[in-house]
Amino acid sequence: MLPGAVLVFLTAVCLLLFQVKPAWFPPAVSAGAYAFDLQFTRTLWILGVLFAAAQLMLAWAVLRGGKKRRASAPFGRFAEPVAAAGACLLFLGLAAGGASDWGKVAERAPGKEIIEVYAHQFAWSFRYAGPDGKFGKTGLPFINDAAGNPIGVDPKDPAGKDDRTTATLRIPAGRDVLLLLHSRDVIHDFFVRELRTKQDIVPGMEIPFDIHVDKPGEYEIACAELCGLGHSQMRSLLIVMEPEAYERWKRSR
Amino acid sequence: MEEVPVKIFTTSHVGIARQYFFLSLAAVLLGSVLSLYMRFHLTYPQKGEITPELYLSWLTLHGTVMVFFVLTLAPSGAFGNLVLPGQLGAKEMAFPVLNAWSFWVTLLSFLVLVASFLATGGGPLSGWTAYPPLSVVGAIAGPGEGLGQTLWFVSIAIFCVAQLLGAINFIVTVTDLRAPGMTLLRMPLTCWSWFVTAVLSLLSFAVLLPAGILILMDRLVGTSFFVPGGLLVGDMVIQHEGGSPLLWQHLFWFFGHPEVYIAILPGMGLVSHLLATFARRPVPGYRAMVWSTVAIAVLGMVVWGHHMFTSGLNPYSVMAFSVLTMVIGVPSTVKTLNWIGTVWGAKLRLNAPMLYCLGFVSIFVTGGLSGLVLGQAQLDTYFHDTYFVVAHFHLIMGVAALFGIFAATHYWFPLLFGRMMNDTLGKWHFYLTFVGAYAMFLPMHFAGFAGNPRRYADFTTFTFLGQVLTLQKGITHAAFFTGAVQLLFLYNLFHSISRGVKAKQNPWESTSIEWAGEPAVAEIFRGPYELGLYGERDYRMQNEGGEE
Ligand code: HEM
Ligand SMILES: [Cu+2]
Ligand SMILES: [Cu+2]
Numbered sequence: 001m002l003p004g005a006v007l008v009f010l011t012a013v014c015l016l017l018f019q020v021k022p023a024w025f026p027p028a029v030s031a032g033a034y035a036f037d038l039q040f041t042r043t044l045w046i047l048g049v050l051f052a053a054a055q056l057m058l059a060w061a062v063l064r065g066g067k068k069r070r071a072s073a074p075f076g077r078f079a080e081p082v083a084a085a086g087a088c089l090l091f092l093g094l095a096a097g098g099a100s101d102w103g104k105v106a107e108r109a110p111g112k113e114i115i116e117v118y119a120h121q122f123a124w125s126f127r128y129a130g131p132d133g134k135f136g137k138t139g140l141p142f143i144n145d146a147a148g149n150p151i152g153v154d155p156k157d158p159a160g161k162d163d164r165t166t167a168t169l170r171i172p173a174g175r176d177v178l179l180l181l182h183s184r185d186v187i188h189d190f191f192v193r194e195l196r197t198k199q200d201i202v203p204g205m206e207i208p209f210d211i212h213v214d215k216p217g218e219y220e221i222a223c224a225e226l227c228g229l230g231h232s233q234m235r236s237l238l239i240v241m242e243p244e245a246y247e248r249w250k251r252s253r
Numbered sequence: 254m255e256e257v258p259v260k261i262f263t264t265s266h267v268g269i270a271r272q273y274f275f276l277s278l279a280a281v282l283l284g285s286v287l288s289l290y291m292r293f294h295l296t297y298p299q300k301g302e303i304t305p306e307l308y309l310s311w312l313t314l315h316g317t318v319m320v321f322f323v324l325t326l327a328p329s330g331a332f333g334n335l336v337l338p339g340q341l342g343a344k345e346m347a348f349p350v351l352n353a354w355s356f357w358v359t360l361l362s363f364l365v366l367v368a369s370f371l372a373t374g375g376g377p378l379s380g381w382t383a384y385p386p387l388s389v390v391g392a393i394a395g396p397g398e399g400l401g402q403t404l405w406f407v408s409i410a411i412f413c414v415a416q417l418l419g420a421i422n423f424i425v426t427v428t429d430l431r432a433p434g435m436t437l438l439r440m441p442l443t444c445w446s447w448f449v450t451a452v453l454s455l456l457s458f459a460v461l462l463p464a465g466i467l468i469l470m471d472r473l474v475g476t477s478f479f480v481p482g483g484l485l486v487g488d489m490v491i492q493h494e495g496g497s498p499l500l501w502q503h504l505f506w507f508f509g510h511p512e513v514y515i516a517i518l519p520g521m522g523l524v525s526h527l528l529a530t531f532a533r534r535p536v537p538g539y540r541a542m543v544w545s546t547v548a549i550a551v552l553g554m555v556v557w558g559h560h561m562f563t564s565g566l567n568p569y570s571v572m573a574f575s576v577l578t579m580v581i582g583v584p585s586t587v588k589t590l591n592w593i594g595t596v597w598g599a600k601l602r603l604n605a606p607m608l609y610c611l612g613f614v615s616i617f618v619t620g621g622l623s624g625l626v627l628g629q630a631q632l633d634t635y636f637h638d639t640y641f642v643v644a645h646f647h648l649i650m651g652v653a654a655l656f657g658i659f660a661a662t663h664y665w666f667p668l669l670f671g672r673m674m675n676d677t678l679g680k681w682h683f684y685l686t687f688v689g690a691y692a693m694f695l696p697m698h699f700a701g702f703a704g705n706p707r708r709y710a711d712f713t714t715f716t717f718l719g720q721v722l723t724l725q726k727g728i729t730h731a732a733f734f735t736g737a738v739q740l741l742f743l744y745n746l747f748h749s750i751s752r753g754v755k756a757k758q759n760p761w762e763s764t765s766i767e768w769a770g771e772p773a774v775a776e777i778f779r780g781p782y783e784l785g786l787y788g789e790r791d792y793r794m795q796n797e798g799g800e801e
Contacts, residue, residue, distance in 0.1 A: 002684070003608055003611055006687065007615060010688070010691050013691070013695075014691070014695050017695060017696065021702075022696060022727075023699040023700055023702060023720060023721045023724050024699070024702055024703060025702055025703065026703075026717065036631060036632065036635060039631055039632060040626075043626055043629065043632065047622045047623075047625060047626070051622055054589060054618040055618060055619075057597075058611065058614055058615060058618075061593060061597045061598070061599075062596065062601060064598070065599075066598040066599045066600045066601075075537065075594055079594075080587055080590070083587065084583050084587050087582060087587075088580065088583045091579040091580065091582045091625060092576065092580070094579065094625060095575055095576055095629055097629075098575075098629045098630065098632065099572075102568065102571075102572045102630075105568055120485075121394070121486070121487070140483060140485050140490060143485055184486075185390075185394070185484055185485060186387040186390075186394060186486070187384055187386070187387065187498060189563065189638065191638075191706065193704035193717065196634070197635060198563050198635070198637060199563055199565070200564045200565055202498050202564070202565050203386055203481055203484055203498065204481025204482070204483070204484075204497070205481075205565055207565050220716060222706055224637070224638045224639070224706045225384075225638060226309070226378075226379065227387060228378065228394055229304070229305040229309060229378060229710070230305065231305070231309075231708065231710070232305065232706075232708075232711050232714060233305075235714050
């Protein structure tokens with residue numbers, strides 16, 4: 001008896017928690033994030049039903065008990081293949097629900113605002129190409145955090161003269177932005193909750209990463225891959241600006 | 254039950270089982286104390302008392318100790334050694350001396366791990382997954398990344414050797430030492446689990462060992478398997494070139510995913526076995542259970558990429574890994590339905606081992622369902638490396654596997670120590686732990702919903718973490734409650750070793766022949782689950798001849 005009652009109680013509390021929501025997602029601000037929320041809600045409902053069904057069946061079996069000694073097998077010989085096939089369809093169906101962005105690779109394309117992201121222990125830098133639209137060369141020997149050159153822009157390369165390096169990431173609202181992710185030392189991860197997405201930044205690789213935010217605002221950028229003792233302090237801001245304000249900011253120096 | 258003499262250098266499977274049991278007990282105590290320390294400092298930070306590097310080294314040691322020395326050793330090393338030969342009708346494991354060696358090599362590995370934590374510079378801080386370049390480039394990447402990290406890799410490599418020896422022993426025992434009449438499909442489901450687990454160990458530790466050696470070479474002799482060129486760590490230019498950090502992740506998770514099944518499969522077998530025994534009813538779909546075990550193992554070898562959805566994998570591999578991962582839910586569903594079917598409408602004997610098994614099923618469902626969230630690459634890009642993942646794996650791997658260990662300890666205590674554990678205390682321990690487990694890990698999913706990253710040494714830098722602090726404090730309270738409850742188990746354990754009621758022959762009226770009381774059983778006449786029969790005795794042991 002008691003174990004069944006405890007199971008029912010815990011199941012109820014678990015489901016109740018989803019009403020109370022002791023903590024929850026921040027509002028979504030991009031198309032990808034809306035799609036995430038939709039798929040997550042779908043998944044949550046399906047899994048919630050499976051959760052309640054399994055727990056309550058278990059609880060019921062314990063509560064009801066049986067009298068007969070040799071209880072005959074509770075289901076026929078086809079029950080298992082049928083259940084397996086059903087589960088397979090259901091789970092693959094779930095997977096298919098999130099399939100719209102399968103196989104998508106972020107790529108350079110005309111019209112995309114391209115911004116470079118540089119992570120290192122334990123800070124973020126962002127580079128804008130400036131009016132010439134070209135990023136200057138970089139090199140290890142030129143890196144000098146104290147002198148404001150955290151990514152090592154080559155002072156001799158004319159293309160780099162007008163590059164701008166910042167500590168927060170500003171982007172225009174409503175435009176496609178392509179981030180090129182770089183790490184100087186160990187693996188970091190670019191995580192913005194409101195975008196519902198994250199991407200590891202692997203040293204030795206340049207990883208392209210699309211973002212597109214509709215709503216102007218300020219969102220925290222967190223590092224989400226253990227990178228050393230300052231990992232939990234590796235914070236920056238994503239500032240999404242009205243497009244005109246962004247253009248003005250870009251022209252200002 | 255007969256007495257097994259206590260010897261230090263023993264080759265007896267029971268003696269070795271006890272050694273593994275106590276080693277994993279020591280490890281679980283160490284790991285738990287560390288976790289309580291971590292929870293306390295995380296949610297009640299005291300000014301200047303602990304540094305992030307200290308926190309992270311606790312985190313690393315906690316994860317390593319729990320995954321390797323508790324969840325790998327107790328289910329197979331302790332209970333596999335204890336029960337497998339007996340259930341198959343064999344006197345001993347196939348290679349008793351090798352078996353002793355596996356234990357002593359494991360102990361050596363444990364000592365090296367503890368040394369890594371005490372090394373100058375402090376313990377390594379790169380987590381149990383030890384991703385390079387952080388784990389390769391040396392002390393410049395962080396205190397503890399010097400000698401401490403080297404010793405950590407040495408410890409893991411030694412551990413792999415021990416596991417490989419153990420796996421070979423288990424496999425050969427099952428293939429060669431079954432009593433006459435014990436066909437494969439007459440083996441109890443526990444034996445199937447240990448067998449499949451051993452195969453998984455063989456295949457996965459055989460990859461982790463060379464990976465560990467390669468990364469040690471990167472650290473010590475200047476090769477560059479895992480470190481690319483052009484890195485600047487601190488202000489030091491790193492002298493490596495051409496390696497790939499993702500290669501380590503592939504090798505590690507090729508081991509790591511099977512490893513989680515190495516931790517849980519023995520528990521699954523045990524639960525099938527015990528539910529039948531305490532429900533006095535045959536397992537409804539014995540063959541389905543065997544095949545689902547095998548299916549889980551096979552699929553388990555090809556889903557490692559789900560730990561790397563956000564790592565920069567080619568999106569097409571992400572797709573493939575995602576689909577395969579979702580499919581692993583299918584054999585898991587078959588198992589769950591089977592367990593519910595076993596107890597459905599049956600007259601249950603609700604002894605402590607049975608309660609732990611029911612708890613296992615409940616927790617397995619809860620933890621498994623969150624796997625179906627993480628298996629969808631689209632959803633995982635949010636949840637990866639947040640507390641949602643921490644909740645997922647602590648439920649399904651931590652709590653479920655521990656319930657398996659608790660059930661096994663109560664159930665096979667007579668074989669371990671000749672006595673019974675106290676059933677009432679066991680029940681209390683179960684209820685309190687069960688509620689405590691839900692109280693800790695269900696709310697933890699919500700921290701994940703809020704995007705709370707894992708492996709953060711403090712929650713003070715980010716504004717958004719302000720909103721989860723109350724929740725996280727509640728989890729800490731639940732953790733201290735659950736921790737305190739474990740004293741009941743420890744008391745019961747040590748009290749029963751010396752003072753427990755002497756066990757009768759076959760105290761649980763089981764069908765499997767580890768209870769037959771003879772070291773080697775002459776012949777097997779029937780399948781493993783002839784339970785719930787009419788007549789004066791409702792079961793037949795596998796070695797009983799005669800009609801029916
Ligand atoms: C239905 C079955 C399951 C599915 C679909 C599933 C899926 C996943 C996925 C996708 C991840 C990666 C999450 C991430 O890091 O972003 C994960 C992590 C994990 N899973 Fe599962 N899982 C299942 C069952 C299990 C079982 C049975 C265990 C162990 C007994 C387990 C143990 C773990 C562990 C330990 C991790 C985290 C490793 C780490 O990052 O430290 N899972 N699971
Ligand atoms: Cu980090
Ligand atoms: Cu996995």
